[in-house]
Structures are given as C-alpha cells and as structure tokens.
Amino acid sequence: MPVSFLDTLGEAVTRRLAARSSRRGVLGRVGAAIAVAPAFPLLPVRRADAAPATPAPTLTDFERRAQSTDPTKCNYWRHCAIDGVLCGCCGGGIHTCPPGTEPSPVSWIGTCRNPDDGRSYVIAYRDCCGRNICAAPKSCGCNTADREMPIYRPQASNDIIWCFGTASTAYHCSTAAIIGQAG
Amino acid sequence: MLADRRSRVARRISRSLAVASVLTAIAAHGPAHAAEPILQTEESDIVTLPPGGPHRVLVEDGVYRHSKDGRVYVVDLDTGRLLGMVQAAYNANMVADPAGKAFYVAETTWERGNRGKRHDILAAYDPRTLEQVADIDLPGRALITPKKPDMAIGADGHYVYVYDSSPTNAVHVYDTGLKSVVRTVDVPGCGLIFPWGNAGFSSICGDGSLANVQMDAKGAPTLTRTPPFFVPDRDPVFEHSPEVAASGHVWFISYSGLIYETTLGAQSSVAKPWSIQEAAGLKAASDTRAPFEVTWRPGGWQLAALRARDSHLFVLMHKGTFWTHKDAGSELWELDLKTHRLVRRIPLAARSMMVGVTQDAQSRIMLTDEAGDLMVLDGADGKPVRKIGALGDALIFTAAPGE
Numbered sequence: 028m029p030v031s032f033l034d035t036l037g038e039a040v041t042r043r044l045a046a047r048s049s050r051r052g053v054l055g056r057v058g059a060a061i062a063v064a065p066a067f068p069l070l071p072v073r074r075a076d077a078a079p080a081t082p083a084p085t086l087t088d089f090e091r092r093a094q095s096t097d098p099t100k101c102n103y104w105r106h107c108a109i110d111g112v113l114c115g116c117c118g119g120g121i122h123t124c125p126p127g128t129e130p131s132p133v134s135w136i137g138t139c140r141n142p143d144d145g146r147s148y149v150i151a152y153r154d155c156c157g158r159n160i161c162a163a164p165k166s167c168g169c170n171t172a173d174r175e176m177p178i179y180r181p182q183a184s185n186d187i188i189w190c191f192g193t194a195s196t197a198y199h200c201s202t203a204a205i206i207g208q209a210g
Numbered sequence: 211m212l213a214d215r216r217s218r219v220a221r222r223i224s225r226s227l228a229v230a231s232v233l234t235a236i237a238a239h240g241p242a243h244a245a246e247p248i249l250q251t252e253e254s255d256i257v258t259l260p261p262g263g264p265h266r267v268l269v270e271d272g273v274y275r276h277s278k279d280g281r282v283y284v285v286d287l288d289t290g291r292l293l294g295m296v297q298a299a300y301n302a303n304m305v306a307d308p309a310g311k312a313f314y315v316a317e318t319t320w321e322r323g324n325r326g327k328r329h330d331i332l333a334a335y336d337p338r339t340l341e342q343v344a345d346i347d348l349p350g351r352a353l354i355t356p357k358k359p360d361m362a363i364g365a366d367g368h369y370v371y372v373y374d375s376s377p378t379n380a381v382h383v384y385d386t387g388l389k390s391v392v393r394t395v396d397v398p399g400c401g402l403i404f405p406w407g408n409a410g411f412s413s414i415c416g417d418g419s420l421a422n423v424q425m426d427a428k429g430a431p432t433l434t435r436t437p438p439f440f441v442p443d444r445d446p447v448f449e450h451s452p453e454v455a456a457s458g459h460v461w462f463i464s465y466s467g468l469i470y471e472t473t474l475g476a477q478s479s480v481a482k483p484w485s486i487q488e489a490a491g492l493k494a495a496s497d498t499r500a501p502f503e504v505t506w507r508p509g510g511w512q513l514a515a516l517r518a519r520d521s522h523l524f525v526l527m528h529k530g531t532f533w534t535h536k537d538a539g540s541e542l543w544e545l546d547l548k549t550h551r552l553v554r555r556i557p558l559a560a561r562s563m564m565v566g567v568t569q570d571a572q573s574r575i576m577l578t579d580e581a582g583d584l585m586v587l588d589g590a591d592g593k594p595v596r597k598i599g600a601l602g603d604a605l606i607f608t609a610a611p612g613e
Contacts, residue, residue, distance in 0.1 A: 085502055087531045110355065159324045162275045165580075172536045177449045178354055179401040179414045180442055181375070188301065188353035191376060196353060197300075197324045198277075 271602030406458025566608030
C-alpha cells in the first residue's frame with residue numbers, strides 16, 4: 028500500500044518538531060505566556076472593566092427607584108408625576124374611582140417609564156371628585172414631579188385640583204390611566 | 211345579757227371613733243381654713259391679644275388629610291405658644307396687611323359639606339381679636355394646592371388680589387376700604403400674582419414672559435407684556451419665588467437654581483441670572499437638557515425666604531436629578547443677594563418643605579418636618595432655638611410681619 032503524501036508530510040513535521048523542542052521547553056513557553064497574558068488586556072470586556080465605576084445615569088431619581096408590582100405605592104412607575112392620594116388606597120384602583128365618586132373629564136398629563144419594558148407611556152392623572160379628600164395612610168399620599176411644571180403651564184401641573192366639569196369640585200383621590208405610548 | 215353588753219361596747223367604740231374623726235378633721239383642716247379664702251366664682255371671657263412684635267407670625271396648615279379643615283395659626287416664636295387660629299377651608303390662601311392692620315383668608319366651602327352650592331369666600335380678620343371684620347363671597351378662586359402667590363396684597367394694603375383660573379385666568383381685585391370686589395382683570399395664558407406698588411401686579415405666563423397690570427385711580431387696568439426671560443420647557447421658575455412687595459422686587463428661582471432678580475412695574479426688568487451652585491463654589495446645575503445629573507438643587511414648597519434688611523436669601527437644597535423640585539431640603543443655604551455669594555450652608559436635622567424668616571434684627575428662621583412640627587432657628591447663625599411640636603398637620607407657608 029503506497030504511503031500518501033499527507034502522511035509523509037505529517038511524519039516529517041512531527042519529527043522535526045520533536046528534534047527541535049523538549050517537553051520542558053514547551054512547558055516553559057506556555058507558562059511564560061500564561062504569566063505575561065494579564066499584562067496585555069486585549070478583549071473589550073477588560074477595557075470596559077477599566078472604565079469609571081459609575082457610568083453617567085440615564086434615569087431620573089424616580090425612575091431609578093420605580094417598581095411595577097404594587098400600584099398602591101408612590102414609587103409605582105405610573106406615579107412619576109402624581110400629587111395626591113392614590114385611589115387604590117381608597118376603594119378604587121389605578122384607573123378606577125371609588126364608589127360614589129366621579130372621574131374628572133380633564134386631567135394633567137405625565138410621561139412615565141415602565142421598568143418592565145423600558146418604554147415610556149403617556150399617563151392621564153384624572154382626579155376622582157365628589158367626596159372630601161380620602162384620609163388614607165400617609166404612604167398613599169404622593170407628590171412626585173417627573174416633567175411636572177408650575178401652574179402657569181397648567182397642562183403639566185399636578186397641583187391644580189382637576190375636578191373641572193364634575194358635579195362637585197371637591198377632590199377625593201387621584202388615578203393614573205395609560206392613554207398611549209410616548210414618542 | 212351578753213347581747214346587751216355587746217351593743218353597749220359597740221356604741222362606745224363608735225362614739226370614740228366619731229370623736230376621734232372630728233378631732234382629726236379639725237387638726238388637719240382647721241388652721242388652713244382660716245388662712246385660705248374660698249375660691250372665687252369666675253366669668254368666661256375672651257383673650258384680646260396685645261399688639262404683636264416681629265416674632266408673631268401666621269402659619270398656614272393645609273391639613274392635607276382633611277383639607278376641608280385647613281386653618282391659619284397665630285404663633286409666638288419667642289414662647290413657642292399657639293395664640294389662636296382662624297379657619298382656612300380647602301386649599302386656602304392668606305396674606306397679611308403690610309402695616310399689620312388685618313389679615314385676609316381666601317377659602318372655599320360647600321353648603322352641604324362636600325356638595326351643594328359652592329362658596330368662594332374672602333374673610334378679613336382683626337389680628338388682635340381674630341374676629342372677622344369682613345366676610346364676602348368672591349366671584350371664584352382657583353382651586354390649587356395652595357401656592358403663596360395665588361393671593362397677594364398691595365404695598366399700602368388697599369387692594370387684595372385673588373387668582374382665579376376658571377373659566378379663564380383672571381385676578382379678582384378686592385378693595386379693603388369698600389370691602390368688596392371692585393374688578394376682575396383677565397391675564398390670559400398667565401398665572402400667579404406678584405404685586406408691585408399700591409395698584410399693580412405681574413403674572414408669569416406660559417411662554418416665560420410676564421404680564422404686568424397697572425390700575426389707574428379709578429381702578430381701570432392697563433396690561434403690558436415683558437418679553438420671555440426664561441424657557442419654561444428648559445428651566446421653569448418656581449411659583450414660590452420670594453418677593454418684597456413694597457419695592458416690587460422678585461428673585462425668581464429656576465428649578466436648576468438660577469436666580470433672576472426682577473424689578474416689577476409696567477415695564478418689568480430682569481437682570482442677568484446667576485447660579486446658586488456657582489455662588490457656593492460648585493458647577494452650575496443642569497437643566498432639562500441634561501436631566502440626569504445628580505447635584506445640589508433647590509426644592510420644596512415654600513422653598514425660599516428673603517430677609518430684606520440685609521438682602522439674604524434662604525433656600526432649601528437637596529441632592530437629586532432635575533425634576534426633583536418638590537423634594538424636601540436637607541440643607542438650608544444662606545446667600546447674599548448683593549454679592550451673589552454663599553454665606554453658609556445649614557444642615558437640617560429633619561428635611562423641610564418650607565422655610566420662612568422674620569424681618570427684624572434678631573430674626574428667626576422657620577422650618578417644618580413630616581410630623582407638622584415648627585422648628586425655630588436663630589437667623590444670625592442657623593442654630594436651633596426651639597421646636598414647636600405638632601403645631602399642625604401640613605405646614606405649608608408662613609407670613610411674618612413686614613415681609
């Protein structure tokens with residue numbers, strides 16, 4: 028059976044390698060490479076690690092602390108610009124008025140970021156009107172202010188009692204209904 | 211026989227006890243009786259307060275948990291005593307006459323508690339008897355979580371101004387002599403009232419300009435506009451920017467911490483703004499173009515107070531991103547408005563949403579906390595003087611004599 032060209036080449040290379048290198052020499056070179064490698068950070072992940080420890084924030088204070096599980100807390104993500112008592116603490120819900128009260132047909136508008144999907148949504152903060160203010164625990168009384176403006180920009184002010192056009196202008200509590208995706 | 215003897219013994223014992231108790235009573239009470247007069251009968255009467263000094267202040271409590279039950283307290287900062295109060299129902303506002311002759315409360319009630327006919331009311335009070343000296347219906351008033359400049363008074367106390375927003379932006383002008391509303395001035399697209407002189411006021415407009423209203427001798431208004439001096443979408447100015455009404459000077463403070471010194475009038479003029487943070491040796495804070503920068507920023511409700519005699523401004527400051535303009539202050543910064551320099555930073559024991567200051571030489575600083583306490587500091591060095599514990603529920607602003 029004739030010996031193939033590839034077999035002949037493989038044998039020649041292997042014999043030459045064996046003739047020119049010792050096992051100790053190979054071990055020494057590999058060891059040196061391992062020892063010296065950390066001095067040459069080549070991969071991008073190493074360079075990122077060497078960057079400043081705290082990258083510039085891209086969220087507001089509210090957005091950093093926002094959660095998406097408990098809508099009866101001030102740090103629930105839709106409450107990024109709410110001023111008042113949460114209707115969810117008063118017999119209503121996130122977009123629902125307690126019995127016997129009436130939602131305001133107009134409202135102020137906020138833009139809040141949902142931490143679950145990273146998207147921003149337009150929120151209508153409609154008041155529920157017609158009862159005296161809901162005396163819920165203090166933890167249900169919120170006053171957050173992302174993108175909130177003074178009363179000379181009323182459409183973005185959460186200090187105005189928005190019970191316009193309701194049977195009574197008495198303020199009871201506040202809701203936060205999603206009315207669209209922002210941007 | 212035995213029974214008879216027993217009863218005789220019992221009678222003797224009881225006689226002895228009776229004599230002993232009489233002697234004891236005489237011994238215990240006899241001599242004192244002679245020395246102490248019988249307590250006198252009393253008539254019910256009412257306090258009339260003596261004339262007040264510079265440390266008798268008005269403090270508005272919004273009573274947010276029961277806002278229909280708001281009130282204005284009269285407080286003596288020297289003794290820490292509550293001297294009296296008046297009602298200030300449902301998002302009320304109050305102003306004091308510059309000469310201390312009266313104070314005024316604008317409030318809202320419904321005939322059947324939370325329903326029925328709505329009444330917007332202006333009541334005037336005698337500051338010593340706290341009795342009403344006027345009590346009239348207003349054409350309306352804006353229902354807003356109370357901002358101090360929703361109501362104002364002219365330099366000579368003749369006109370009181372009440373802001374309204376429904377159906378249009380307007381200011382009702384109340385004549386304190388006639389005890390009636392004499393005029394309603396429309397300020398389309400604008401809000402709040404910053405008075406100047408005896409018969410003028412300015413409002414801030416949605417485009418960052420000012421609407422200036424001057425009334426003539428007959429009360430007829432003329433409205434002029436000052437070009438925009440700030441960009442609301444970029445860096446709006448606080449509603450609670452402090453003013454000296456007598457001179458028409460306002461120091462408009464922006465969310466980022468710029469101060470626009472403004473001289474109000476028919477042609478209001480605005481000086482080049484300067485930065486609170488730069489005055490304190492820091493970098494000027496970012497506006498909405500870089501909203502995520504965490505730095506020292508002004509914030510709170512009545513977030514700033516002015517001591518006119520030495521032009522010192524006290525501003526509540528906290529660390530945060532832009533859009534934290536309602537965060538309570540963890541420090542109070544005292545600034546010299548003439549030199550644009552920081553005088554001192556006063557760390558606060560409790561975060562405060564409100565700061566007020568009296569105008570006298572021994573001035574007092576007023577702060578509050580979440581519990582509704584009123585903290586009194588020495589205006590000279592910011593050191594605590596006293597705490598008036600649980601004065602109210604939600605202390606939102608103050609009025610000190612002569613401010």
